[in-house]
Amino acid sequence: MKRRIVEHQVLGARLVGTLHDPRGDGAALVDGCVSGKTGLLCLNFGQQPRAWHGDLGARLADATAQAGIPTLRFDMPGLGDVDGTVPTYLEELWLELQRGQHVPVVEPLIDQLRQRYGFARLAISGFCGGAVTAILAARSRRPFVQAVIAFEPELAYTLVALGGGGEAAVEHKREELVRERISVAWQRIRRPEAWRRLLSGGVDFGYYRRLVREAARAGFASVRRGKALPADAIAEVLETWRELAGKGMPFLVYSVGSAQREAFYRVYEDYTGRGRLPNVTWHALPDTNHTLVIGGAAERILETTPRWILQTLP
Amino acid sequence: MEYGSQFDYVDVAGVQLYVVRHRPAAAPRASVVIAGPFAPYRPDSYASLARWGRFLAAAGHEVIRFDYRGVGESSGRFEDFTFSDWYADLTTAVGLLGNQRSVPLVLHGVGLGGIFAARAFGALQGDALALWGSPRSARNLMTDALRARLAGDLVHTTTATRKTRDDYVAELEAGTSIEVDDYRWTRALWLDSEQWNLELPATLEGQAERARSWTLTQAHAHLVTATGKGVRADPDKKMRPMTSPAVDALFAETLGWLDEVAARKKDVA
Secondary structure (H helix, E strand, O other): OEEEEEEEEEOOEEEEEEEEEOOOOOOOOOOOOOOOOEEEEEEOOOOOOOOOHHHHHHHHHHHHHHOOOOEEEEOOOOOOOOOOOOOOEHHHHHHHHHOOOOHHHHHHHHHHHHHHHOOOEEEEEEEOHHHHHHHHHHHHOOOOEEEEEEEOOOOEOOOOOOOOOHHHHHHHHHHHHHHHHHHHHHHHHOOHHHHHHHHOOOOOHHHHHHHHHHHHHHHHHHHHHOOOOOOOEOHHHHHHHHHHHHOOOOEEEEEEOOHHHHHHHHOOHHHHOOOOOOOEEEEEEOOOOOOOOOOOHHHHHHHHHHHHHHHHOO | OOEEEEEEEEEEOOEEEEEEEEEEOOOOOOEEEEEOOOHHHHHHHHHHHHHHHHHHHHOOOEEEEEOOOOOOOOOOOHHHOOHHHHHHHHHHHHHOOOOOOOOOEEEEEEOHHHHHHHHHHHOOOOOEEEEEOOOOEHHHHHHHHHHHHHHHHHHHOOOOOOOOHHHHHHHHHOOOOEEEOOEEEOHHHHHHHHHOEOOOOHHHOOOOOOEEEEOOOHHHHHHOOOOOOOEEEOOOOOEEEEOOOOOHHHHHHHHHHHHHHHHHHHHHO
């Protein structure tokens, strides 16, 4: 296996990427060099360089290439090694990505990869905001794109800091926060030291009184909303996910297996097909964080992903 | 000024070292080799350092920057390398400029890279030395970074008993590798860190024209640590993390000093 630098001109930007080539030393990087093969395209986090946090993206691409799957990672305009402008504040960049700003870049890139290297088909993967891009690009580039791998997919807009999206969205963010706090409280109840603190009076009872009131309010709001998506949901991504998964496109998803994160994704299960559709494989990884590197998460991803691709796209 | 960027791999004992060169269209006035921060701080600093390389090239200086073996775009596994190996990567990068140099060579260390740049400078590998936020030693750097592991344990570990920093150090010294800030630290890395202190040649005292060190403010902390996210206050005074941290003043000041280095060498020549 050998890493090679590749460059593609897309919409006036010189995209710099890395091809993890299973063919190793001595094999030339020429047009059609991986003709007939299944490839994997990896799109990173919002603002991170293409290796990802903890170099997980680079390590994943090494693992898939060692399994025989040519794998590519690219920096997007203004990020990593690619020149260009990006918004001043991170939240503005995230909002742009959530609105699909990288999709018009990735779509022609996919076309170029197909033409230049001769791939028979492609699996597309994305992390967080990259998952938004991957899902939307998968829809427009079927049937060439045949599978989606999503790492901690972003399914809600970053609205609170910017104050956009209206009161309904802000209200939903509050509900989300309440759900997370309830999850944490529930975890604490099951620990002996929490009861010791409670019985010794070392607890802020006011906090828990407020939590109960807010939980009731959030519960009523949830019942009122029914099956409708929360106001801050990225509806286009969820609708696309539902459409693709409903038509049988395989999805492999990795998420943080914490109570808070599980509560977040549970809201969208009607759209993601988690636990319902056989073509949606979901791994909620314990003891890890959003970068999915610590707590054994990276090792699990490196072991599972190549095997899943080979089994799903033989 | 026009400039070009080139991305490539250099083979170092079977490992692919990722090297980026930014070259001005005209003949360069100085060559700058940038040794970057410790691996966990690469993601947050990368955009700024890439911009810095392009900025310098647009100002007429040739730049080489690279990823340490086992980190980022360089191949290999982080846990297979030590600080001594990463110093060797800096000397490899310097070697790419060749022996015949008609312009001054500036060794520029960012964070951990400053320790390596200073060592190389002391070994007479460069004409000038620039340091951004360099730690006193690699051992200090690792000890500080262990705080990230302790913080992570508080959030993510469900067991009642949590380890202390001394517990983790004892594990490292006993040969158990530990996970810190998304990377696996080994005993070899820990022991090797003792040999890497920031050392400036004594003859340089007072010679700001040849060596200059910048202490980084909060706005620049993202270049060398995970705790700084390049925050800035918006018009409503809320501190918000930035995609493009405000490093322009640091860039301008450092460029001004580099231009003086280049001009002095030209005068001497």
